[in-house]
Amino acid sequence: MTRLPSPAPSTRTAAPIRDHNRDLVLEVLRCNQPISRVDIARRSGLQRSTVSAIVDGLIEERWIREGQVLKTARGRRPTMLTMNDDLVILVADVRPTQTILAVVDLNGRFLDRTLVPVITNAKQGVDAIAEGMKRLQAQFPDKTCEGVGISLPGRVDKRSHRLALAPNLPWVGFDIRGALQKRLGLQVELENAANACMLSEQWFGRLQGIRNAVLVTISEGVGAALLVNGNLVEGATGMAGELGHIPIADSGPQCACGQVGCWEMFASSRAALRYFHESAGPSQTPTIQQLLNMEASGNEKARIALEKQARGIGRGLRIVTATFDPEVILFAGDITLRWDTVGPIVASELSNRMLTGAPPKLIALADGEAARLRGAAAVVLQRHTGFKRLTVLR
Amino acid sequence: MTRLPSPAPSTRTAAPIRDHNRDLVLEVLRCNQPISRVDIARRSGLQRSTVSAIVDGLIEERWIREGQVLKTARGRRPTMLTMNDDLVILVADVRPTQTILAVVDLNGRFLDRTLVPVITNAKQGVDAIAEGMKRLQAQFPDKTCEGVGISLPGRVDKRSHRLALAPNLPWVGFDIRGALQKRLGLQVELENAANACMLSEQWFGRLQGIRNAVLVTISEGVGAALLVNGNLVEGATGMAGELGHIPIADSGPQCACGQVGCWEMFASSRAALRYFHESAGPSQTPTIQQLLNMEASGNEKARIALEKQARGIGRGLRIVTATFDPEVILFAGDITLRWDTVGPIVASELSNRMLTGAPPKLIALADGEAARLRGAAAVVLQRHTGFKRLTVLR
DNA sequence: ATACCAATGTTATTTGTGCAAACAAACTCT
């Protein structure tokens, strides 16, 4: 009967719109910094007043900060905004041979790096990472750490946040995330190395604005990450992108997976070594590095081996391009060291295909280690700032 | 100085939220009809009042209608809501051999079908479709037509709305959409046949709630549609999913595309005929239909041919599953007629793979024609009701 | 009969969001 005025209902109706626009502002700012509020408005299509309100919030949350006031010819001077590089992310690139730790700021710049030895025992290995990160963090007492990102050489189950498949790292099933969170008191994110590379390029590199891309890592094995419509493809069980073991030939040496004809057996660095043995004889046993160096200094048999590897790569990529029709294909791993030899061959293999349309652009990543580390940081940023990338408009 | 009250500013700020929730309500209603307002609220997570407002709008727009009032034990009786099946969509399934026209309601039910002869001349062919559709529409004067959807045996360029690639239909480049819109005065949407099948299953069939799936059409050639994260994959230039020509073998007969080893040469119905010739001799020249019938009645050589084809299919699918990790793989085309023979072989080929995780479920579509027609309707619905599918929350 | 209960559906109020336009600030040029 008596109608009480509602006391403090705290509705959060239009929140998704504001979140979305917040992410949009952050995206525009990140990619164009330093930038003024008005310029953000122009580039995002939002109203100046809206941008102001959102920017206030972002400064409050310490994501961004006001920088210098620009000198212009006429009118009020714009105060430039930048990402707040007092916020940092602790990242690790875990590899079978070594683990690298680093401190990365919001712009993907490295403040410091260290090395941690590999420990096969999962608990001890993760402990060593935690210790190293603590030491790193202590070196920057005036920085605030936003979170921890780990790049791993295997598949991460998105539900349990554990390694589900990792041929070269015996940490499968161990609760890496939980252990680190407990030791460091920070939010931890895990991601597959290839996916991390892709995210690194999307956030800080050459994929800005690109919606469809494939990234192939070519080292001892072959791995891949897939970007479709601006999002990483996970698949139903998180296993999408296991391209190393797609069958591309009827015969050939048996793969560790038990099958015959896996792409990996024709396109990996190991395959290049096998090709070299076949022509130079079994007495020659260079490492991959040595083989690449031999080719660089003009060794003909090394060149032929790499050429065969390049054709193997191209063959599998024909499958990938027909399937995805990507704008860009990125390459990471050993092979990028001799890309001036391998790249053109891969490109020509790829152009021998029937389908119309421009072939995808091929790009070799010079520094895979940096990409994995930055990618680990990008995972953390993505979790904190919203999941959509570069979506447009209000 | 004088502040005029803005006359007709037409802000549309919160429109995307309303649109999204409208789509959500429509989705919940469509999949659970007949359903009451309260039940929609429960299932969608929206508030009852919000649902009421949106439902009013949908009734106003004639998308849905109130139905019978349910008898319940206690409390006010709910009035059930259903899709308004006075709204229909005119659809066509254009094939190289024949074109079928149909009238479909919002639930994917067929009200009528007709046949139109194939005319190689594009203008005349489209005219024939327009005439047939006009006649069909005239049979249902009390129904309102919402739009026109066309399934085509080729790739549709999303920008120009024209056929960009169609080996078996000489209508490439002709403005089918423009011509039909002019003749019929209705919005027209074009879509590739495999994509149409996928959409049909997503809207009306067995893909409801499934986010990752692959659909393979196996007839004279091999085609595919890809569903990733609930959306069809288009690729950078709209060519994604051209799986018929992925290389799966080193050797074999040359394909029409000029390459050797295309999947199509091992998995299509034509491949099955070739296998049959190889064992039964070249004097035997059955059609595909006849071959399938021979197998059904116990012909051993026909069985072997289909078995070889099944292995060819499975081989390519190993690539597809490794790449996408789909929950479901759907099959359409001739092959589904003998699925009880072919299906188990494909499944066993697929289970011989290293990667962990449950293998995808395999489903054969019994009636590809109906799927393409319903899919053409789904394209129209999708354009009219928003592009996102089954996204959650407020 | 009357009061009460249990559900469904509606209405009024509150909150949060963006836009548009007016306003304020800061600086240059004449």
Add this chain to the structure above:
DNA sequence: AGAGTTTGTTTGCACAAATAACATTGGTAT
């Protein structure tokens, strides 16, 4: 000093959803 220009802020408005009170519609207990 004052006009012009550009940046950034304030204010009033429209719109959408949440909330909670209210209305509706039947059954059932007293």
